Amino acid sequence: MIFRYDFGAPLDTGAVIRHIPAEKGVPGFFDVSREGEKIRFSIALSRDDMIFGLGQNVRGINKRGHLYRSWNSDEFHHEETTKSLYGSHNFLVFRRTEGNFGVFFDDPGAVEFDLGYTSADRAVITSENGNLSLYIIPGDSLKEIVRSFRRLIGRSYIPPKWAFGYIQSRWGYASEEELRHIVHEHRSRHIPLDGLCVDIDYMEQYKDFTWNSSTFSDPVSLNRDMKEEHVRLIPIIDAGVKEEPGYEIYEEGLERGYFCKKADGSNFIGAVWPGRSLFPDFLREDVRRWFGRKYHALLDTGLEGFWNDMNEPALFYSEEGLEEAYRQMDMTKGENIGIDAFFGLRDIFGGIANSPEDYRRFWHDFHGKKVRHDKVHNLYGCYMTRAAAEGMEEYDSDKRFLLFARSSCIGAHRYGGIWQGDNTSWWSHLLMNLKMMPSLNMCGFLFTGADIGGFSNNTTEDLLLRWLQLGVFTPLMRNHSAQGTREQEIYRFGLQEDMKNILTVRYGLLPYLYSEFMKAALGDECMFRPLAFDYPEDDLACRIEDQVMLGDQCMIAPVYEQNARGRYVYLPEDMLMVRFRSAEDYDLLPVKKGHHWVDLQLNEMPLFIRRGCFIPLSRGAEWVDAVDFSSFTLIGWLDDEASYSLYDDDGCTKGWSLEAGIRRIEVSKNGDGFCARGKELALDPGGLLG
C-alpha cells in the first residue's frame, strides 16, 4: 500500500506515473509542523535505526548522521560534508525497530534532510516551499518497499547494449585526429573500447548542436570511420544557449519566446561556457519538442548517443550578479582590509557562481502557470533529459539511444541514465562510487556509474587500476577526466597491461551484467543493493558500507585504499570468491560465512558468488557486438542442482520482454562434477565447484 498526503499546493512534477488519491489528515510516522512557508517532518530515531536512499549524495549507504539538501548543484569539488550534489532524489527507506517504511517527498524545490545531524536521535525533513505530495510506503521487507516505490515512479531507462562497453572520455579532446589516434591506441594494444565521449571541445564556441568546422570538419565521415572500428562517438549537449545573433538556436528561441524570462518579461542572461547565455524553458512541452528535435541533425550524422550537461542549470554568473560583484569590489578599494572584510572580498567572486539570488531571477511557464525558478529548481535537468529523450523517440521510436545526464530528479530515471557527477581523483570517491550505486538504484537510476579514475585532479596509476576494478560492474563504465589534469587513457600508464586485463573481465561478465541489468529494469528491482536488503536479520551485514549486492547471485567488495594488498570482507553466507586477474586468469576460492581477510594484489579484483548460485562467464571481446552471448563457462559453488535465468535481446530495439528474453540454464550433479543445459547455449561447467 502507498499512502499519499498533500501539503500546500503541490505541483505535478511528473515524478510518479500512478495516481494515488490523497489521504485526509497527516501521516502517522511524522510530527508535522509549519514555520512560515516551510513544513517540517520530524521522527524520533532509536540508536539502531538506519536510513537508506537519497540517491546521489555523499557519505554512507546508511545516510544517518549528516545534513543533506536536495538542491541540484554543480558541486565539482564535493567532500564529506557537502550537502547537495547534481541530483535530488527525495526517497528514503527507514529501517527501524518500530517498523520499516519508505517515504518520497515529491517536491521540486529545496528540501533539507537532517538525519540525526543536529540531534543524533531525530530526523527532521524540511520542505522549504511547503508545497509537496508525500508518499508513504509501510512494509516489512526493504526490497518490497523499494519495489513498490519503483512501480510508482515507472520503468527505468534502458540503453542500447553497446553502452555497456568501456567508454573513454575527456574534457579536452580537441580534434578528429585526436579521436582517431585514441581509438588507434586502444585497438592496436587490444584494449577493449565501445565509445568515445566528446566534451565541449567539439563545438564551435560552445554552441549546442554545432561542430567546430576547423577541428571537426566532417562529422559524418568521422562517425562512419569510428563505427567501422566499433566505436560510438558520444557528444555533449549543454543546457545554456549562447547569445549570438545569427546562431540558429539562439535566434529561434528568441523569436518564439522559448527562453526563461525575468519577472519583467525580458530574457534572463546567465553565463556558462560560451559566456552570456539563455536557458530554454524545458518545463514547457513546446520548448521540449523544439529542443528535442535539434538532436535530429546530429542523429542524421550517424550519432547514437549523447550526454547532457550543465543542466542544474549551472550558472557561472548572471548579468546582475556580476554588476553587483564589481560594485562591492570597488567599495573595498583603499580600505585596510582586516579579517572580516578579507573573507568578504574573497567571497564576492568566490560565491558568484550558482548563487541563490540568481536562481530567483528567472521564471518558468509550468503547466500554464508562471513559476519562479527556485520553486522548481530540481526539475530543470530532468526536463532537459526528457526533451532529448522525446526528440530521439520521435526520430526513431523503436531504437534505443544512449542518453545520460548530470543533473536529475526522480522522474528523469525514465528518460536517461546519469553519471555520478564531476568527481575527483580521490580514493574516497572510488568508495563513494560504490556506496552511491544502491542508493541510486532505489531511486530508479539503474544506468549509472562514476567518472572512473576521477574527473578533477590528477589520477595515479594504482587509483585508476583499482577504480577500473569497481567500474567493471557499473552499467556505465566510463573513464573521464578534466582538462588540465593528467591524461587518463589506459595506454598512458606503466600498469596498462593490468588495466587491460581487468577490462577483459568486464567483457567476459557482460552477458551476466546485461542480464541482471535488464531483469532489474523490467522487474522494477535494484541491480545493486545494500546487504541489509538481502540479509535483514543479520545486523552485521546491515551495517556494511563497503560491500554491495550485485544482481541476485553476487556480492562485490572492491579494494579502495591505496597501497592495500587485500581487504576485509564479511560474508553473510557461504560464497565462492572469484579472484580475477583477467577473464581467463582467475582463482576460485570457496569462503565460509563470516569475517575474512582476503589477499588482493594490485592486479586482482574479487567477485563473490552466493553458494548455490552460479554465473555465466563469456570469453569476452574487444567490443560489445563481438561478445559471444551463447557460449559460457559457468562459475559457482553448488551443492546439487541450480539454475540461472539468462536474459538477452537484440540490444538495440525496444522489443524487450522478460518472457521472451529469458533462457534458462540448468545445472545438475553428474558424478563428481556437474553437467549443464541451456537452449541454444554452449556451456562449460568447468568453473563449478561441488
Place this chain on the structure above:
Amino acid sequence: MIFRYDFGAPLDTGAVIRHIPAEKGVPGFFDVSREGEKIRFSIALSRDDMIFGLGQNVRGINKRGHLYRSWNSDEFHHEETTKSLYGSHNFLVFRRTEGNFGVFFDDPGAVEFDLGYTSADRAVITSENGNLSLYIIPGDSLKEIVRSFRRLIGRSYIPPKWAFGYIQSRWGYASEEELRHIVHEHRSRHIPLDGLCVDIDYMEQYKDFTWNSSTFSDPVSLNRDMKEEHVRLIPIIDAGVKEEPGYEIYEEGLERGYFCKKADGSNFIGAVWPGRSLFPDFLREDVRRWFGRKYHALLDTGLEGFWNDMNEPALFYSEEGLEEAYRQMDMTKGENIGIDAFFGLRDIFGGIANSPEDYRRFWHDFHGKKVRHDKVHNLYGCYMTRAAAEGMEEYDSDKRFLLFARSSCIGAHRYGGIWQGDNTSWWSHLLMNLKMMPSLNMCGFLFTGADIGGFSNNTTEDLLLRWLQLGVFTPLMRNHSAQGTREQEIYRFGLQEDMKNILTVRYGLLPYLYSEFMKAALGDECMFRPLAFDYPEDDLACRIEDQVMLGDQCMIAPVYEQNARGRYVYLPEDMLMVRFRSAEDYDLLPVKKGHHWVDLQLNEMPLFIRRGCFIPLSRGAEWVDAVDFSSFTLIGWLDDEASYSLYDDDGCTKGWSLEAGIRRIEVSKNGDGFCARGKELALDPGGLLG
C-alpha cells in the same frame, strides 16, 4: 652511521645538533641530477617497497603513491590530494627489499616528494633551490634508523604535566564571562578539564601581547580564578604585528628595524587578522630575543602556556598583491566573460592569499646574510617558536611552559609541540589524526594532537565522541573549533555522558601515557609507531594503516567510521583487548594473534595490550594535579612474571631524569592470580589475566 652529503651552498638551518662531516661524492641510494637550480634525487621502487615519515601530511602512514611538497602552508581545507600542510618535515624512512635507510633533506626551501605518483615504480625528490645537506642513515631496523635520526636532531620538547590534561578551545571565546561560564559548565558536570585556549578574540584588534580591555579587563584576576579551578588559560600569539602608530610592539620593531624588509629596504606589509601587518624577522637572534621577552609581561599575569599561530607565515594579501588584483579585476569589466576569463576572475581574489609572489617580496637577515624569504620559507614558524621558547627559558630557566605552534620544520621539535593544523569536522580527518601520529613522532614531534571534533565545519555528536576516543591517547588532547561552526564543548551534546566517561579514561591512563611520553622523549624514541617498526617480518602488519603502536605495551585501533558498531583489527601477536566505556567500566578480552572483528558500540573504545605486558590504570580525576600517580590497577594478560618501568617526575620543572624517574613494577605468579610489587606504589593486580 650517518652520512652527510652537501649540495650547492647549504644554509645552517639549525635542524641538526650534531656535526657530521660531509662525504665526498654522491649518496649511493639515489641517482642525482640537476636542472637549473633544482636538484633531483631519484630511486627505483620495487612493488613491495614502502616509505614512512614526512611528518605532518595527508594520506597514509605509508606515504607511497602521492606527491607531497614541503612548503609551510595555511591549508585550512586540506584534502586527500593536498600537497602541503603547516609543517615541513623532510625525513623519510625507506623500507625496501634492497635494504632499508632513512634520509633527511635539510633544506629550508621548497622540496617536492614524488613518491610513486608520476610513475608507480620510482620516487623522485626535488630540491627547488638546490642548496641542502642530505643525511643518509642506512640500517636494518626501522626503529634504529629513526632513533639515530632523532639523536641527530636533538631531544624533543617536554611540556608540563598539566598539559596532558583535557583542553577546551574555540575561536570565538569573547570575554572573561564566557570563559568562567565554560569552566563552570565543566566543573558542575564533573567533566574533566585542565586548560582553556583563547584564540585571537582576547586581543585588542588582534594585536599581539594585548588584552581587549573591555572584554578581558583583569587578566590577573582571571588567571588566578582559573587556577583556583585548576584550569590554565592558554592564549594565542600570532606572527604578524599590526601596523598601528603608538602600538608598542609595532613602534619598537619599526625603530629597531626588526621587521622583514623588501629588496629596497622598506618594510614589507602583508595582511593578516588585524589587516596591514609587519613580520618580525625571527631568523635574527636579536629579533628573537626581543620578541621572546614580550611574553614576559603575559607570564607576569600568571600564564604558563601559549600557542603560536599564523607563522607559516600566513598572508591574506600583500599591498602589492591587492593592488594588482584590483587592476586585473578592473580590466575584465564590460567583457563577455566566458570559460577561461571566468575561472581567471575567480582566481584573482581566490589566489591572493599565501601567494608565491608575496613570499618572494621580502627578505631575511640570516646568519648575517640577506636571504629572500622563499629560500628559507619553511624556517619561519620554527624560529618564532624558538623565540617564544627562549623568552620563557630566560623568564624561568627551570620551569616548564606549555608551548605549541601551527607551523614548524624539523628543529622546532626541540622548542615546542605542534597541533596538527586547522582540520575539518570530517571522519577522514579523525583517521588522518591517527596516521599522522607516528609520522610526526619520527620527525621529533612528540607533543602533538589534532583539533578534536574538527576545527572548520560543524561536528556531529557521534564524530566528537569517536574522536575523543582517539584523543584519549594523544599527548595534546584539545577540543577546538572555528568561529561560525557548531559549538563543540562536550556539555552541549546529548551524548555528553558518554563523552565524559571517555575523558575519565584519559585521566585514568594519564600516569601510563605520561610515563611513555617521557621515556620516548628522554630516550629519543617514538611513542607512536607504525606496526612495521615492531613487526618488521609481518607483511600484513607492515601495511596496516588504521592501527598504531602506543608505547612499548600497547596498540590502538580507534573506530573512525560513522554509524559503525565495531571494526576489523589485525593482531600481530596475542593481545588483551580492553574495551573501555569509562575508567571504571571496561571489559577485558584476551584476543589471539590474527584477524578479528571487534564489536564497539558508540560509547566504547578499545585498547590492545601485548600479551606478556601490563599497564597501570589510575582512578583518574577531574584535573591532572589530582590524579593519583601512586595507586593503580594493573591490566594485562600474563603468562608468568612481568614488569613495567613507570616514569614519573614533578611535572613542572626540568629536573627530569630517566634514572631517577623510573619506578619498577614487578608482577609474579601467585597461585591462580598475580601479586605485584613497586616501591611506594599501591598496586591492585585485579586486572591481570593469566
